[in-house]
Structure formats: C-alpha cells, structure tokens
Amino acid sequence: MDLAYSAEEEEFRARLRAWLAAVLPTLPPRPDPLDWPARRAYDCGWQRRLHDAGYADVHWDASPTQRLIFLEETELAGAPYVGANFVGLLHAGPTIAAEGTAAQRERWLPPVLRGDEVWCQGFSEPEAGSDLASLRTKAVRDGDEYVVSGQKIWTSHAEVADWCELLVRTDPTAPKHRGISWLAMPMDAPGVTVRPLRTLAGSTEFAEMFLDEVRIPVGNRVGDENDGWRVTMVTLSFERGTAFVGEVVACRRLLGELARAARENGTWDDPVLRRRLGRLSAEFQALWRLTQANVSEAQATGGVPGAGGSVFKLHYSHARQELYEAAATVLGPDALDLGRDWTLDRLSSLSYTIAAGTSQIQRNIVAERILGLPKGR
C-alpha cells in the first residue's frame, strides 16, 4: 500500500513538467473543432513534438506508472490529448506491437509514433454493435489478396485517416468468434467510401464506411487467419485500462471550476447543490485511487490491464455524466446556451455509457469474468 513515487518516477515527472512548460507556449492556436484536416495537422504536430522529445512511445513501452504520470502531467499542464492519433496510439499500435510480425511493426509503428500516419477503427457494423462478434463484412481470399465487402459504422477520424484497423469475416462457416481476422486497410484503396455521421452534439465526430470489393494484401493481416477475435481483445483491454487517466484529472479540475462558478453566481448557497458537488468530488478522488490500484496491478502482472478496467469505466462514465448534470444546475438557464463549453460537454458525455462497451456489456463482463456468474442473457 505505497502511494509514494520512486526517485526515478519523480525524476521522470520533473523532466516532463519542465519540458511541457517550455513547449506548450510555442504551440499554434487550437484548430476549429469542425475542421478535420486542421485537427489532424494539429494533433500530428503535437505527436511529432512528443516523438522528438522522446515521449512518443509512452503509451506502449513505458511502465504503467510512467504512463500514469505522463497522462496526469499532460492534462494538468493543459497539453493536447491524443486526438486524431487515438486509434494509432491506443488501439492499432499496441495491437501491432503485441501481435504483429517484425516486418509489420517496422512498417506501421514508426509513422504512428512520429505523427506521420493516422489510423481509424473499422470494428462496429450496423448489425454488430454490442454483439461485435456477429460482424458480417466478408473477406474472400483471392491469391495474395483479400477481397473485402461490407459496411462499418462509428468510425472516428475516418475522413483524415491513412489506415484502418479492420475486422472482417474470413470463415463464414465457423462459430462467430472463430471466423474473424484483423486487417490493416489503406484508406485510399479503391472501393472505400466514407460518409460522415452527425452526432447529437452537432459535430461530425465519426463516419460510416462502405467497402465495395476492396483488395487488401494478405500480408496486411495481423495475427493468424480467423484469430482476429483474440487479437482484438488485446486491443480492447488497452482501451479499458489507463485510457481514462487524463480524463479523471480533467474532471477533478472541472469540479474546482464548477465550485468557483457556483460561488460567483450564488448557487453555492444551495446546500443540495453544494453537497452534490462534495459527493462528486469524493467519487472522482476515489476513482483516482482506483486508477492507481489498477495501474499497480498492471505493473505487477506485465502491463495488460484486466477486468478491473471495466469496474473503473462503469463508475467513471456514470460519474462524469452526473458531473455535467451538476454543471447544468450551476448554470441554470445558461445551460441551454450552446455557446457555453459545459453545454457541449454535457451533450458529448451522453456517449460515455455507450462507447467502448456499453455499461450493460461492462456489467456482463464484471459479472462473468470477476464474479464467475454464468454466461447467459
């Protein structure tokens, strides 16, 4: 039960903090959130700076504790988040690093780390959401190529991506988890059509993607043919691990801002609101401690986060939505003004209990994998 950081970890923190203080004032202004090419350029420029300073592979090669420190310090300093590089750095990259051949790692990882190439994710389909393993996009072998046809949905950054981590069905006769393969698809291949989808927040955060006889080299398959489900689980466990560290830090800062705003506009005098903010603060403090517990566990067991990430996400996603509901109470009628930051954030937060595995699916995972209850509906 030791919460103190080692001398080496503290040195890592101090060096990072000094670098952030020097580099952040030199960044260009943030781009218009609706201008995707500009956002890509901005996010990749930031990744390039991280790369040149030696922080590019912090998500993969650093220890879980260093990753925790990195995410904490960058958020505290107000540095950009991974943005368009989310899939490359936190999904596809770790998967290729863990499951790819030496040649595949050499081809795809350096451009991600340098901020030269952007990846998107082609997992979900209109008929395969929570039941991802029922996906139907088919890949038929033709010599050295797969011929891929089907439809994908909720593909973030599709318009500006160079590569797509694509799940396809290579054996339609096998049980559903056993006929899937993981392919790297170039987004400029003939037959790929991207159509943006507008979210309830009004922005085009993601897209649907139509694949019409797209030819993908067999050498672009990571892992064995029909072993893509296992390969994918490696990816998803990364997403449910330390991916939310920066956001917990951000929520704790937001609570401070909320309290300041409430003191200014008088809503702080309402004990119901005040106590609600107190409870939320206790919850985010505990979520931070739970993160430290999960990171300590990951550090000891070799790095891949386990089902503890599901426990964390279940409470975090709910608490963060509650945070924006409390923000709306502080704002009063101004909560209806889209010009206020918290209004857009409140809208965006509605996805947290859905994206990366709905809360209902997370509860199944917790019940079956941790508590040992039987699989079933």
Added chain:
Amino acid sequence: MDFRLTEDQRALRKGVRELLARLFDREALRAAVDSGGLDRELWRELGAAGFFALRLPEEEGGVGLGLPEAVLLFEEAGRVLLPGPLVATHMAAGSLRGAAEGEVVVTSASEGLVPWLDEADVVLGDVSGAVPMRSVDPLTPLHRVPGLVGPAEVPAAGDGLVAALLTAAEQVGSAGRTTDMAVAYARERTQFGQVIGGFQAVKHLCAGMLVRAELARAAVRAAAVTADPVEIAGTKLLADEAATANARDCLQVHGGMGFTWEADVHLHLKRAWVRAELWLPAARAEEVVAARL
C-alpha cells in the same frame, strides 16, 4: 508507487480472517443475536490477538503497525459483523489501562449516539441524560444523547477522523461480504429452470455491488496511507453508500429469503445503517469535501 498490499499485509489479512473464522463463526454470530450481550471472553481473545494494540508501539506492548494495517483488520471485522465498540476500544488502547488487552470495554459518544453504553466499562464523551433506544440493529445496543451532535467542521486531525476511517473500513468489509453472499446465492438458487445468476437482471445487480465495494475499498486504503482529513471524509461517504446499498441489493437478490430474520442479510443492512450515522454521517461528510473545492 505500488498500491497493492505488501506480502506482510496479505499475511496479516489472511491471519485475521482465519482468527475471526475461529473466534466468531456464523454460529457465534447467531448466538450473539439471540443473547444480545457482549461476550467478554471474545473481547479478551481479540485483545490477546493484538486487535486493540495493533497500532501501539512494540515497546508499549503493541504490535507496532499503522493505519494501513488497521483498515485491513477492521475490514475483516466488518465482513463477519464482529460486535462491540471495536473502534472506541482500539483507539483507547494507548491511553486507557486494560483496553489494549481486551480487559476493558471502551465506548464513546458520537453524533448524538452511544453504542454499548450498558456493557462498557469506560465511556468517553459527555453522555449525561442518555436515553436507551430500541436499536434497529440487534447487535448494537444504542443510547441517544439529547442535544449532542457532531461538530460542524471536521477536525484537522485527531481521533474523530481515525474513528471515521476505521468505521469506513468496517463498511467496506460488509459491502464485500454482501457481494459474496449475493453471488453465492445467485449461483445456487434455481428458477425458470436455471440459476438466477444467469439472468442479466440479477447479474447486473451483482456487478453494481462489486463496483461500489471496489471503489470504496480503494478509497479506504488510500485514506489510510494519506490520513488526509478530506480524503477520509469522502471515504466515509462512499463506504457508507457501498455498505447500505450493497446490503439492500443483496436482500433483493435473496428474494423472500432476504426478508427473513433467519438470513444474515438484515444484520448487514442494520449494522451498515448504524455505522453510517456514527462518525461523519453523509450530510457532514459531503459538506467537508465540498468545502475544499
């Protein structure tokens, strides 16, 4: 940073769990419910095992351990619903003769309530005018002290905070135990031709229980390390919530059996209600945390 239990801490937890299984098994629990009294022999055995002297320095005859070890101890006590004014006696071990050895039973007034007043040898705090209540918890006799409520502000340090933390640890133990009870029952009870633990409606209740218990456990352990007053207040809040809500859900999973006197579920719920009212109840804990924002 390594927030996991050390090898020694794991050994301590295992030892305490085995000790309590021997000293206070389910038969002893139900006998205590029926008798309503405090078992002095059990109290002395706890004393002999170092339960009260855990944090006293070795040169004073104690075990020489700290708050992180103490919360592990009280978590185990909460799991088995160990009765008696454990927190008050543990905290008096350094100052009151006989407390460390379990020869003396010490209780204290908190939030207008005094547990175990008639059984105690020493009572801390002003309890003049104390009136007996018909306590909702068959394992915690209570007196009401008119006009005595907790201070408006949490003390920066001191006994009240440690008492709140140890009480929170007991709540986490209870929350973990009711999760285990619900899961065990859901795996054996059959309806509609299958165990009810296979139904999502039941599974999701159980998963929610685990989330509450794990969050509160992380909070309790961290607060034991930092001893930060605001962190302790927030911890008490989450631990109270975990214990009471988990007991409620455990009762629900047990169905009609959960509503019986015979099942142990109600004992967890009632004790959780009592602990939630002692040492920083929710309203004040929330205010304490909010004040730091």
